[in-house]
Amino acid sequence: MEELIRIKVEDSIFFIKKGTPLSQILSELPISEKPILFRSEGVLLDLSYPADRERELSLVFAGDPEALEVLRHSASHLLAHAVTDLFPGIQVGIGPAIENGFYYDFLRETPFTPEDLEVIEKRMREIAEQDQPINRLILNKEEAIRIFKERGQDLKVELIQEKGGSEVSCYQQGNFIDFCLGPHLPSTGHIKHFKLLSVSGAYWKGDERGPQLQRIYGTAFFTQKELDDYLNFLEEAKKRDHRRLGQELELYSTNEDLGAGLIIWHPKGAIIRHLIETFWKEEHLKDGYDFIYSPHIAKLDLWKRSGHTEFYDAMFPPLEFEGFKYQLKPMNCPFHIMAYKSRQRSYRELPLRWAELGTVYRYERSGVLHGLLRVRGFTQDDAHIFCRGDQLEDEIKGVIRLATKLLKAFGFENYQVYLATRPEKYVGRLEDWNKAEKALEEALKSSGLSYQIDEGEGVFYGPKIDIKIKDAIGRLWQCTTVQLDFNLAERFDLTYVGEDGNFHRPFLIHRALLGSMERFFGVLIEHYKGNFPLWLAPVQMVILPIAERHEAYARELQSVFRAEGLRVQVDDSREKVNKKIREAELQKIPLIAVVGDKEISNRSISLRIHGQGDRGQIEVESLIPKVKTLIQNKSLDINF
RNA sequence: GCCAGCGUAGCUCAGUCGGUAGAGCAGCUGAUUUGUAAUCAGCGGGUCGGGGGUUCGAAUCCCUUCGCUGGCUCCA
Numbered sequence: 001m002e003e004l005i006r007i008k009v010e011d012s013i014f015f016i017k018k019g020t021p022l023s024q025i026l027s028e029l030p031i032s033e034k035p036i037l038f039r040s041e042g043v044l045l046d047l048s049y050p051a052d053r054e055r056e057l058s059l060v061f062a063g064d065p066e067a068l069e070v071l072r073h074s075a076s077h078l079l080a081h082a083v084t085d086l087f088p089g090i091q092v093g094i095g096p097a098i099e100n101g102f103y104y105d106f107l108r109e110t111p112f113t114p115e116d117l118e119v120i121e122k123r124m125r126e127i128a129e130q131d132q133p134i135n136r137l138i139l140n141k142e143e144a145i146r147i148f149k150e151r152g153q154d155l156k157v158e159l160i161q162e163k164g165g166s167e168v169s170c171y172q173q174g175n176f177i178d179f180c181l182g183p184h185l186p187s188t189g190h191i192k193h194f195k196l197l198s199v200s201g202a203y204w205k206g207d208e209r210g211p212q213l214q215r216i217y218g219t220a221f222f223t224q225k226e227l228d229d230y231l232n233f234l235e236e237a238k239k240r241d242h243r244r245l246g247q248e249l250e251l252y253s254t255n256e257d258l259g260a261g262l263i264i265w266h267p268k269g270a271i272i273r274h275l276i277e278t279f280w281k282e283e284h285l286k287d288g289y290d291f292i293y294s295p296h297i298a299k300l301d302l303w304k305r306s307g308h309t310e311f312y313d314a315m316f317p318p319l320e321f322e323g324f325k326y327q328l329k330p331m332n333c334p335f336h337i338m339a340y341k342s343r344q345r346s347y348r349e350l351p352l353r354w355a356e357l358g359t360v361y362r363y364e365r366s367g368v369l370h371g372l373l374r375v376r377g378f379t380q381d382d383a384h385i386f387c388r389g390d391q392l393e394d395e396i397k398g399v400i401r402l403a404t405k406l407l408k409a410f411g412f413e414n415y416q417v418y419l420a421t422r423p424e425k426y427v428g429r430l431e432d433w434n435k436a437e438k439a440l441e442e443a444l445k446s447s448g449l450s451y452q453i454d455e456g457e458g459v460f461y462g463p464k465i466d467i468k469i470k471d472a473i474g475r476l477w478q479c480t481t482v483q484l485d486f487n488l489a490e491r492f493d494l495t496y497v498g499e500d501g502n503f504h505r506p507f508l509i510h511r512a513l514l515g516s517m518e519r520f521f522g523v524l525i526e527h528y529k530g531n532f533p534l535w536l537a538p539v540q541m542v543i544l545p546i547a548e549r550h551e552a553y554a555r556e557l558q559s560v561f562r563a564e565g566l567r568v569q570v571d572d573s574r575e576k577v578n579k580k581i582r583e584a585e586l587q588k589i590p591l592i593a594v595v596g597d598k599e600i601s602n603r604s605i606s607l608r609i610h611g612q613g614d615r616g617q618i619e620v621e622s623l624i625p626k627v628k629t630l631i632q633n634k635s636l637d638i639n640f
Numbered sequence: 641g642c643c644a645g646c647g648u649a650g651c652u653c654a655g656u657c658g659g660u661a662g663a664g665c666a667g668c669u670g671a672u673u674u675g676u677a678a679u680c681a682g683c684g685g686g687u688c689g690g691g692g693g694u695u696c697g698a699a700u701c702c703c704u705u706c707g708c709u710g711g712c713u714c715c716a
Contacts, residue, residue, distance in 0.1 A: 103711095111644055200711030201643025208713050212643050215711070243708095247651080256689070256707045311716040365641050365714065366707090374715085459716065487716095547673045574672080575679080582677035596675060606676080614676055 005051040009059070016051050023047040023186075025057075035059035036185050037067055044070060046136050046183045062190065063222045072097035074134065074185040075194050075220035076104045081176035082123035083216070091155050092178070093204060093213050100230065101219030105202055107155060112199045112214055120216070121196045127174065131189030136182055137170045144168045144179065151177075155204065193227040194220035236473060242525035243371040249530050249538075249587065252372065252521075261369040261376030263518055268538035271567070272524075273517055275536055277357060279634075280381055280406065280514070287402050289353040289383060294335030296359060300325035306334045307491055314362040332358035333485070333510060336384040337492045345496040350506060351387035351395055357517065358382045372522030379517040385509040386494070389435055392507050396443035396482060400465070403480045403513040404447070407469055410524060411533075411636045414470035417451035419444060420458040427461055428486025436484045436507065437463045461487035471527040479515040479523070484508070530588050531610065534638060535631045541568045542589045543605070544580040546596035553600050557593070557620065564624055566631075585610060590638060591627070609638050 004015040007025055014025045022038055022045065037060040038045045044060060044067070060067050076095035083106055084090060093105030106112075112120075139147070141164050148156040156179050160168055164179070171180045173188055185191065195218060202215040221227040238244075246252050251269035254262065265273055281291070300318050303309050308330065318325040329335070336354050345352075359379045368374050387395050404415070419440055422433045440463055444451045451465075458464055462484030468476040485508045488494075495503040514520040524532075534540055541561060545554040554570045561568040571580045577594060584592045593605035599617065607615045607623070618640075626640050 114645090198710060199644075202712045203642075206713070208642060212712080214643080217711080254707090260707065307716085314715075362715085367641065367643095367712080368714065369708090461716080544676090546675055549673080574674090576672095576674050577676060578674085579678055580676090585677055592676085594676065598675085608676060 006054045007051065008056040018052070019050045021048040022051055022055075022057065024051075029059075031059070033061055035061050036190060037070060037183060039066075044183050046134075047186045048136055049183070068222065069097045070183055070185060071191065071222060072102040072220050073182075074188075075191050075218065076102040077134070077171065077173065077176070077178055077180070077184065078124050078127060078188055078191050078194075079120065079196070079216060079218060080104045080106075080178060081127055081173060081188075082120050084176055085127075086120060086123055089152060091153055093155050094159070095178075101197065101217060103202075103215050103217045105204070105213040105215045107204075107211060107213050112216065114199075117196045117199060117216065121194075121218075124191075124194070124196075128188045128191050130174075131187050132173045133187045134171055134173045134184045136184070137172055137177075138167050139170055140167055141165070144170060147177065148179065191220060193222065193224045194218055195227065195231065233473065237475070237526075240473070240526040240529045241371075242373075242522040245525050245530040246372070246522075251525065251538075259376070260366060261364060261374070263372060263375055263377070269521065271538050272532065272536050273521060276514075276517070276520070279409070280357070283402060283406060284353075284355050284383070287353070287398060289355040292336055292339060292354045292356040292358075294329075294332060294339075294356060294358060296361070297326045297328050298334065300327045302334050302338075303327045305491055306337075306488060308334075314364060316361055316363045328361045329358075330360050330362045332356055332360065332380065332382045333384060333488055334492075337488060337494065337508075340384075340386055340494060341492060345386070345506070347388060347496050347498045347504070350496060351385055351391050353383060353385045353395075355381075355383035372518045372525075375518050378519065380512050381514045381517065381520075382510075382512050385511070386496075386506045387509065388496075388498075388504070389432075389507060392436065392509075393439040393442050395509060396439055396465070397446060399482050399509070399511050399513075400443055400447045400449070400467075403467060403482075403511075404449075406513055407467075407479070409634050411527065412469040412471070415449060416468040416470070416476060417444065417449045418454050418457075418466045418468075419451055420454040420464050420466065421456060422463060423456045423458055423460060425460055426458075426486075428490065432486055432507075433463065436486075440465055440482070440484075459483070461485050469523075471523065472529070475526075477519075477523045479520060480511075480513050481515070482509065482511045485510050532588070532590075533634065533636045534590050534627070535634045537588075537590050538567065539569050539587070539589050540566050540627070540631075541591035541593055542580075542584045542587075543568060543570045543593045543595060544577055544584065545570065545572065546577050546594065548574075550595050550597070550600065554595050557595065557605065560620065561624070564628060566627065581608065584608075612638070615640070 003018040005018050007014045007016060007022065009025060009029065012029065014028065016024050026034065037047065038049065038057045039060050040055045040057050073096065076097065080092045080095055084092065087108060091107035093107060095102065095104030141160065144160050144164065145157050148160065160179050168179060169181055171178050171182055171184050197217045197219060199214060199216050201212050204210040204213055219230060221230065249268060250266050252263055252265050255264065308315060312330060315330050316328045318327045339354065340352065357379050359377065361377050364374060364376055385395050421437050426433065444465065464481060464483035466478060467480035468478050470476055489505055489508045494506050494508065496506050498504045543554040543557055545551045551572055558568050558570050571583065573580065581592060588610055590610050592608035594608065595605055599605050604617045604619045605623065607618050609615055630638060
């Protein structure tokens, strides 16, 4: 007698034969739309999943957020299906869904071209339109290996041998078959709104010594609108690209003759950096920090003692002169430590909070360099805090408070916070680790920030907190990092004399809030889309005389405004006002003051605000305090 | 570092089959004296990223090197 399996769906209960597809029950359900997946105990299952045991099922429909990953995974199979159709003999690697889409890796002698992508996408649409069923197959391992061997899919054979149990699951659509856990959509016809985006190289299993595969990236959504929205988002991100805006707004440049990854800050970028740094210094002084300046190179022996020569692989080669080797600094810590060690320290003077906008040099591999975001010479907003164990929690609280205060001033209010704890290989004493991890977590709890714990993801020398900020279009950027360092404290034998007259080891906290000036500036440019708030705008106001006879008035106003501390320019080009306005708008200057006969007669200006258009006449004397208030408050918008 | 693509005037780009390099914007000069997103005209501007090779002849083909871009790897 055949075994019947009890299946509960919503309020209905079914008994179906063991091994038959769960989808059998669908015809009995009073539903107008067919689901694409089942959910059972929080796990998604194929519609064709065989009834194996008593289950309670819920239905998952197209458009359900958790089904998106399945859609994209099925889209990656569709991609591999099309590619194996079009390029016989090609080997397929792996093809998962990823955050914004999917990819599939292929092994092939000749790389794909952009034209290939078009052809592949076309073939994908054909297969999708044929609405081929996607079938789940359970094969025993030897059989699966035989099938993929026959097909010349050696990479898959390797995967099955590594990952497969005695039985392996495979998915098959038409003549394409893939080793895969699933689940998948019921048929290719459900994949309607997708687009292939790019092709790049990728290492097999992420190993740079292994073969290099061709990776095709794409994305897929349940509706055309979502796909369009995503493609628009990519366009929007392009418009915000700091490399493009950096050039258009003359903020910074790089130059082949200087060397890769080295940044020249032009006057308009430099003034912004100056303003950020001034703000940063003021806030640090308020929080009881002292400042340090340290040199850019130090004897190689210092870096041997710190362990950098042994553990840090981004150091430039050393320089040699007068019989000594010197090292360009990749970090500031050893210098601050030298300052600490310059004399004996007492428990009474802790905590010491020593900050430095310290410029460091790292030999980043050429392929990873990227605009301002990944460079070889950069200035960290660094600080090291030396404190006692009983001060640890308060110090970390203070760092988090200062970090969020600074970030909020720039309009970053949403964070993702991670606490990374002790990894398997670590240095330092276990009790110190425990104490530090507890202090970090307590500080996070009291900060009110939500956070997640990355168990065992800390670096070997200490636990850390990382804060990622969310920018204006929802992208995440890593800026703040707070790290305990048991390694350097040990290596440099840091001590203080305690109340008991004995030597004790201080805790060393290493922290950067904005990360680096270069990186933070790059993020800021994209966040603001080049529209810097008034307090940061390189040129806060441009005065546009309508005709030559108004220039004297424009100049007079310029000096009046300058005397008030405003950054003001006059556009005295022999152009029409329309042209001058266009130029000012393209330069994203926040305030545009048009002056002509009318304005001279009542000592006013006609105000135009970037992004807001003409705001009418306003008297000079009433304008000045309003503008100054906006600047003083670091207002992110201009509202009079 | 690896795979792929790209590098032409300050910027954005065109340049066919290998046959003496072009446009728009910007710049300069002149005219225009202008009221809320491009006034008109003229002029100057290039070792076609650098180096080497093939060829009667190279922006174009080949090699090499530097830089940039998208990924990969890396970011103790």
